[in-house]
Every structure is written in structure tokens, then in C-alpha cells.
Amino acid sequence: MVVSLDLLSSLDGLLWLQAGKQVGETFQQHQTTVSRNQKKCARTFGLTLRKQRGTxxxxGSTELLxxxxxxxxxARFAGQAPLRLEGNGWMDGLLCxxxxxxxxxxxxxxxGQSRCLELLxxxxxxxxxCPLPDIPSPDPSLSIxxxxxxxVRLMVAPEHPLLHQRDLSLERIRRYPWQRIKPGAYPGTEQLLKAHGVWPPARRGQNREAPQDDGPHGVSFRVHIGSVLTSQPEQPALVPLPLNLNAVTGVALIVLQxxxxxxxxxxxxxxLRQTLQEARKLYPDIQMLA
Structure with missing residues (x-):
């Protein structure tokens, strides 16, 4: 081992999470230590750490790294440090x-799907x-x-006015601001959402009910695309709108073979399977897969 576990975790943590504060919180390191470790680790391998288009x-050559x-x-698999789980859109939910x-x-x-695969x-x-619609093509180097x-559910804040609407429709929901999804980031999910007419609209229509992203008392008017796994059931940051989209997503665990x-x-x-089985008591539309 050329560098310590802490030293490399600071560097790779930044490449993973892209924010020094998050690296410090995730790896339990002081932010000044994180910054110092990142530079020292990069120099050790003859590399330079730079921002390119905000990332x-x-x-330099990463062969030795x-x-x-x-x-x-x-060493992580031997128990010398915690292992790392990429959580995608389920970071604040039951699984993570x-x-x-x-x-x-x-x-x-x-x-994005390609970035997650690269990190793995x-x-x-x-x-x-990984979202089920975005699992990679069969590859002998991967275990899926x-x-x-x-x-798939449309999710909103618990105080959102749409939760009190009768005869809820996509047309009415589209009048509100939607969380943007970067085109091409999750191509399988994008294709699924477009096929069911729920890809986030390019522009928010004029609507007197929701002139801004935030309403009175800081209530968010934003509509999110997610599922019942998006937030914690005890104190949900987001709750599903009562509208059936007839679109199915899911979760797959992917590791190197x-x-x-x-x-x-x-x-x-x-x-993870135990957590999902427990969640089915509240959300019976979760279907377990072998």
C-alpha cells in the first residue's frame, strides 16, 4: 500500500461526491484534512486534480493509481474500512x-448511469x-x-396543494415546476418516462396556483419523479401523488463479478432484501425479484 486509506479516500471521495464538505461528512474527516490529503495523494501518483466543466x-496517467x-x-473487503455504496436517487430513502x-x-x-458504472x-x-431500466448490457465482468x-410515482412535499386536488391529471400536474433530469443521464429511465408521457416538461406553464418553485411558508411546489423508496416513511420529505402512471421501475444491485x-x-x-420485504408491509406494490 503506497498511501494510507484516509489519504486515498479523500481523493477518491472528491471524485465520487464532488464536494469537499460531503467528503468530510461521509468519510468523517475534517474539511481542511480532506483538502490537504487530496493534493498530497494526487502528487504521490504524479497527477493533477483540476475542475473540468465544473467537475x-x-x-495524467492513472495506471499506478x-x-x-x-x-x-x-483492504475494505478485509474490514479495514467501510465499503462504499453508490445510492443514485435512493440516498435519502429506505435503502441508504x-x-x-x-x-x-x-x-x-x-x-448518470455511465458515471456510476465508471466509478464501479x-x-x-x-x-x-442501479435503476432497473438502466442496468448495463450483459457483461461477464459484472454481477447484476x-x-x-x-x-414510478410523482412525488411532492407533504404540504403540496396537488395532494388536495380532486380529479388529478397529468395536465394539471404539468402546470407546476418539475425537478429536471439531465437528458441522457439515465437513458433507460428516460425512454420509459417519455413512453408514458411523464418526462419533465421543458418549461413550466403559467399557473396562478404555483407562480414560483416555493409557496407560502416555504412549501416546495416542485414535482419529483421517484418511487416509494425515495424517502423515509416515518418522516417523508416527499409523498406520492395519487395518480397511477402505469410505469414500472426498480432496483438492481451491481458489483464487479x-x-x-x-x-x-x-x-x-x-x-437490502430484508429492508424491501419490511417496506412491502406499507407499500404492497413493491414486487420482490429473484
């Missing part, structure tokens, strides 16, 4: 909050919760375990 990236990442990942025992969870930036292959993260299927039979991965899958 932190490394400049990638070898070091293999060593550090083996709190993180499963022995794991740290985070959501990459920039978001580079061994910056050890497992990835579908966990569940469930309806080399790690598929490791006890930590088997324990993670078991824990």
Missing part, C-alpha cells in the same frame, strides 16, 4: 439511510444501486442482481 477530474485502488478495495452496516453511501456527481469499474465504489420492481461471492456483498444483498 473535479484527474490529469488504479493498481493502488485495487489494494485499497481489498442509514447506510447498511459496514458501508458508506453516497450519490455521485455528475449523476475504477473501484472508487464497491457496489451500485435485480432486487425489486415497483411503480470478482466480488460477487464475497461475504460482504452477500450480506449487503440480504440486508
Amino acid at each position: 473535479w477530474a484527474l490529469q 488504479n493498481l493502488e485502488r485495487e489494494v485499497h478495495q481489498a 439511510t442509514p447506510p447498511p452496516p459496514g458501508w458508506r453511501s453516497g450519490a455521485c456527481k455528475p449523476v 469499474r475504477e473501484r472508487i465504489v464497491d457496489a451500485w444501486l 442482481q435485480p432486487l425489486c420492481a415497483l411503480p 470478482d466480488h460477487a461471492d464475497r461475504p460482504a456483498i452477500r450480506h449487503l444483498e440480504t440486508r
